[in-house]
Amino acid sequence: MSEYYSEMIEERIQRILSSMSLGEKIAQLMAVSVDSLLDDHNRFSREKAVKIIGRGIGRIARVAGSRRKLSPSEVVSIINEIQSFLIKETRMRIPAIVHEECLAGLMGRGATSFPHPIGLASTWDPDLVERVASAIRREALAVGA
Numbered sequence: 001m002s003e004y005y006s007e008m009i010e011e012r013i014q015r016i017l018s019s020m021s022l023g024e025k026i027a028q029l030m031a032v033s034v035d036s037l038l039d040d041h042n043r044f045s046r047e048k049a050v051k052i053i054g055r056g057i058g059r060i061a062r063v064a065g066s067r068r069k070l071s072p073s074e075v076v077s078i079i080n081e082i083q084s085f086l087i088k089e090t091r092m093r094i095p096a097i098v099h100e101e102c103l104a105g106l107m108g109r110g111a112t113s114f115p116h117p118i119g120l121a122s123t124w125d126p127d128l129v130e131r132v133a134s135a136i137r138r139e140a141l142a143v144g145a
Contacts, residue, residue: 016092016094019092020092021055023055024055024056024091024092026055027053027055027056027057027058028056028057028058028094029058030057030058030059031057031058031059031060031061031099032052032053032057032059032060032061033061033062033066034060034061034062034063034066034078034082035062035066035067035068036048036052037049037052037053037060037078037082038066038068038078042068042070042074042078044077044078044081044082044085046085046089049082049085049089050089053082053085053086053090053096054089054090055090055091056086056090056091056092056094056096057086057096058096058097059096059097059098059099060079060082060096060097060098060099061099062099062100062101062107063075063078063079063098063100063108063143063144063145064100064106064107064108064109064111064140064143064145065100065101065106065107065108069109070108070109071109071110072108072109072110072142072143075108075143075144076143076144079098079143079144079145080144082096083095083096098144098145099145100140100143100145102136102140102145103116103117104116104117105135105136105139106136106139106140106143106145108139108143111139112135112136112139114132114135114136117129120132
């Protein structure tokens, strides 16, 4: 087993934090909209990424819910490219958390829209709520969120 994986979690966290610059720590507290990382043809722009997330980033927001109306396959591809950039081209190699809005279903092209939680609660059917939450989870996981 490599040293990277055999290290205790607490030790690894301490090692990473102690080697991060202030700018890298601040970047981990920030989020960026995916739109700021795409070119005019909805492709990941390495040039924009270097400028905007070159020190890393804590969270990428709304890839599936981007105003660019990306298809599920485009969402997956873009998330993979962003994570690859963060892991291969930033000093700390920390992937980002991908955040999507999912209150009543994944807010993305082709995703299912469900009743809002207050409506689901009024059914008094916990099994139904669990099935809806599971469906939302599956759709979000399918696109990498």
